[in-house]
Amino acid sequence: MGMLIWYRRLGLAEGVALPPGDYSTTPGGTLFGTTPGGTRIIYDRKFLMACRNSPVAKTPPCNLPDIPGVTSPSMDELQTETNLIPADDEKPGLGEEAQFDIDI
Amino acid sequence: MNNKFDATYSPPSHSHSPVSLKDDDSGDHDQNEENSTQKDGEKEKNDKDKPQSSIKRKAVVPGPAEHPLQYNYTFWYSRRTPGRPTSSQSYEQNIKQIGTFASVEQFWRFYSHMVRPGDLTGHSDFHLFKEGIKPMWEDDANKNGGKWIIRLRKGLASRCWENLILAMLGEQFMVGEEICGAVVSVRFQEDIISIWNKTASDQATTARIRDTLRRVLNLPPNTIMEYKTHTDSIKAWEEFHGLVNSSGR
Numbered sequence: 588m589g590m591l592i593w594y595r596r597l598g599l600a601e602g603v604a605l606p607p608g609d610y611s612t613t614p615g616g617t618l619f620g621t622t623p624g625g626t627r628i629i630y631d632r633k634f635l636m637a638c639r640n641s642p643v644a645k646t647p648p649c650n651l652p653d654i655p656g657v658t659s660p661s662m663d664e665l666q667t668e669t670n671l672i673p674a675d676d677e678k679p680g681l682g683e684e685a686q687f688d689i690d691i
Numbered sequence: 692m693n694n695k696f697d698a699t700y701s702p703p704s705h706s707h708s709p710v711s712l713k714d715d716d717s718g719d720h721d722q723n724e725e726n727s728t729q730k731d732g733e734k735e736k737n738d739k740d741k742p743q744s745s746i747k748r749k750a751v752v753p754g755p756a757e758h759p760l761q762y763n764y765t766f767w768y769s770r771r772t773p774g775r776p777t778s779s780q781s782y783e784q785n786i787k788q789i790g791t792f793a794s795v796e797q798f799w800r801f802y803s804h805m806v807r808p809g810d811l812t813g814h815s816d817f818h819l820f821k822e823g824i825k826p827m828w829e830d831d832a833n834k835n836g837g838k839w840i841i842r843l844r845k846g847l848a849s850r851c852w853e854n855l856i857l858a859m860l861g862e863q864f865m866v867g868e869e870i871c872g873a874v875v876s877v878r879f880q881e882d883i884i885s886i887w888n889k890t891a892s893d894q895a896t897t898a899r900i901r902d903t904l905r906r907v908l909n910l911p912p913n914t915i916m917e918y919k920t921h922t923d924s925i926k927a928w929e930e931f932h933g934l935v936n937s938s939g940r
Contacts, residue, residue: 628761630861644799648790658805
């Protein structure tokens with residue numbers, strides 16, 4: 588509690604500088620931030636989204652429960668659909684914010 | 692809190708269903724500790740091997756070329772039984788463990804084979820909590836905690852949920868061990884996302900979580916965000932449940 592930990596996303600688009608601390612980046616784009624709280628494994632959204640398309644990520648977990656309308660081990664069309672969602676990173680701001688402007 | 696809650700409202704053998712909650716209590720799962728039945732989901736698949744949660748508990752680890760996460764997480768799903776009032780049975784049947792993962796790739800394996808929240812029907816919730824933390828107020832990790840709540844008009848839940856959990860899995864909140872999990876609650880007229888942390892009284896932490904939420908969800912400045920302690924949630928539940936109880940449960 589009250590532990591001071593600094594962080595930023597790797598590859599931050601907003602032009603926010605990295606705070607003090609020791610950072611290193613793996614080839615995969617993973618940021619390991621060494622903070623007063625210890626080293627943590629940090630991934631930004633863009634990197635996580637990129638991992639979505641790796642082959643292993645596309646196979647259903649072996650013991651996925653079959654809950655009708657919620658999960659399906661063979662829900663290929665769902666997978667396809669989600670993979671087709673355009674990456675928000677490409678056009679940040681406008682499109683997203685427009686969807687928030689009415690009310691929340 | 693746990694004891695008080697149970698002592699006041701629940702015989703030890705009972706679980707409470709969130710169905711008695713109003714929508715603003717979304718994401719709260721006020722059952723008590725007999726949640727071993729939450730393993731139903733995995734039991735269905737695994738009881739040929741082992742009937743209990745040992746399957747999940749035993750070493751979910753990243754695969755060889757996978758990207759490890761800071762923590763393991765477990766997906767849960769719950770759904771209100773239509774037209775059915777609170778009962779321990781209904782709650783126990785309502786919450787299911789979907790599975791636990793340890794890497795980014797394993798996360799996607801689950802996520803890509805689950806419907807998106809916006810496509811859920813009825814009164815449903817997805818929960819994503821650190822492995823070992825039950826999505827309920829009374830869990831040791833939650834009992835002194837609280838949550839940020841953001842109400843979303845229909846149509847936003849899927850993307851907000853995705854952004855929320857990606858931020859959580861990627862350790863974007865930077866509040867040490869404070870994050871417990873996240874919930875998306877699909878309701879009749881709105882959807883609600885929330886993120887739970889351990890220490891409601893830690894204002895530096897809750898402020899940082901709030902700020903991170905604003906950033907990762909791309910929320911406009913006027914978005915209303917409400918922080919609610921689980922203690923208050925329990926009180927609200929108690930009051931509401933008192934009403935329900937008067938007509939019998």
